[in-house]
Amino acid sequence: xxxxxxxxxxxxxxxxxxxxxxxxxxxxxxxxxxxxxxxxxxxxxxxxxxxxxxxxxxxxxxxxxxxxxxxxxxxxxxxxxxxxxxxxxxxxxxxxxxxxxxxxxxxxxxxxxxxxxxxxxxxxxxxxxxxxxxxxxxx
Amino acid sequence: xxxxxxxxxxxxxxxxxxxxxxxxxxxxxxxxxxxxxxxxxxxxxxxxxxxxxxxxxxxxxxxxxxxxxxxxxxxxxxxxxxxxxxxxxxxxxxxxxxxxxxxxxxxxxxxxxxxxxxxxxxxxxxxxxxxxxxxxxxx
DNA sequence: TCAGAATATGCAACTGAGTTGCATATTTTT
DNA sequence: AAAAATATGCAACTCAGTTGCATATTCTGA
Ligand SMILES: [Zn+2]
Ligand SMILES: [Zn+2]
Ligand SMILES: [Zn+2]
Ligand SMILES: [Zn+2]
Numbered sequence: 001x002x003x004x005x006x007x008x009x010x011x012x013x014x015x016x017x018x019x020x021x022x023x024x025x026x027x028x029x030x031x032x033x034x035x036x037x038x039x040x041x042x043x044x045x046x047x048x049x050x051x052x053x054x055x056x057x058x059x060x061x062x063x064x065x066x067x068x069x070x071x072x073x074x075x076x077x078x079x080x081x082x083x084x085x086x087x088x089x090x091x092x093x094x095x096x097x098x099x100x101x102x103x104x105x106x107x108x109x110x111x112x113x114x115x116x117x118x119x120x121x122x123x124x125x126x127x128x129x130x131x132x133x134x135x136x137x138x139x
Numbered sequence: 140x141x142x143x144x145x146x147x148x149x150x151x152x153x154x155x156x157x158x159x160x161x162x163x164x165x166x167x168x169x170x171x172x173x174x175x176x177x178x179x180x181x182x183x184x185x186x187x188x189x190x191x192x193x194x195x196x197x198x199x200x201x202x203x204x205x206x207x208x209x210x211x212x213x214x215x216x217x218x219x220x221x222x223x224x225x226x227x228x229x230x231x232x233x234x235x236x237x238x239x240x241x242x243x244x245x246x247x248x249x250x251x252x253x254x255x256x257x258x259x260x261x262x263x264x265x266x267x268x269x270x271x272x273x274x275x276x277x278x
Numbered sequence: 279t280c281a282g283a284a285t286a287t288g289c290a291a292c293t294g295a296g297t298t299g300c301a302t303a304t305t306t307t308t
Numbered sequence: 309a310a311a312a313a314t315a316t317g318c319a320a321c322t323c324a325g326t327t328g329c330a331t332a333t334t335c336t337g338a
Contacts, residue, residue, distance in 0.1 A: 058326095071214070094254055117235065123272045125272040127268065134261070160315060287331080294326100306314085308312090
């Protein structure tokens with residue numbers, strides 16, 4: 001099954017005309033396996049892959065540019081990345097963060113209506129929602 | 140009228156039982172005058188006030204803790220602060236950022252419905268929305 | 279299949295916003 | 309006015325992100 005994910009990653013890269021390098025495949029695999037947003041250092045250290053920090057940085061940059069990956073949100077000064085395919089065209093799923101224990105969870109089963117800007121001329125290409133509160137364990 | 144703002148700032152501080160210091164009054168005034176979220180360095184350098192960076196940092200921290208000020212939900216590495224009174228109890232107004240020219244605008248006239256989390260046990264205390272796209276000038 | 283072009287990698291060194299300890303100054307309270 | 313409570317500012321630190329440059333990989337097309 002790791003074969004399967006590798007193949008999937010390679011396919012995604014070919015689709016977007018990105019060089020199919022070891023680092024890109026590894027990073028896409030990590031994101032495919034993860035069930036939520038990850039920090040760069042989490043990706044770099046995933047299962048002792050020991051990917052170089054700068055490579056991870058530049059790879060995520062290229063993956064984001066290609067639209068395969070999104071910068072989900074900034075938390076504690078660090079970007080959190082996740083696959084873009086969890087998101088619809090214009091709206092990413094909301095993320096909930098517990099103010100007590102700090103866990104962040106993808107709320108893939110919720111979606112809010114797209115905002116309508118009354119002033120003429122605005123074009124919205126992406127809407128992001130952040131929820132803050134207490135998780136079941138802390139409430 | 141700057142007298143007016145000073146008085147207003149002092150009043151806010153007294154209300155929240157915070158020490159009424161020169162730095163706090165100055166920073167509140169800056170935020171009262173500003174029409175959008177500001178970075179710490181913008182606040183520190185506002186009209187040659189030349190406030191100390193660490194003081195600005197700790198002051199904003201205390202103002203946020205007291206609920207007078209909020210950290211806006213933007214996609215930048217630097218926090219942006221604004222007065223909290225633009226926000227309702229559970230929801231802050233959305234912020235729109237133009238991906239072309241970079242301007243950020245408070246969308247105080249829009250509001251989305253509060254998210255409903257289907258899973259039991261979650262308590263949402265705050266919802267924040269970020270919009271990205273093209274402003275009228277860039278569209 | 280192999281040379282050359284195009285692109286990615288990794289080291290080291292830097293940036294920039296935030297953060298902290300500690301001695302001193304200010305504000306409040308008594 | 310003195311004491312207690314809190315805020316300020318310097319300097320030094322953290323840490324994720326970022327960049328230059330030499331080297332290594334990947335891709336392309338003869
Ligand atoms: Zn929790
Ligand atoms: Zn997510
Ligand atoms: Zn614009
Ligand atoms: Zn705002």
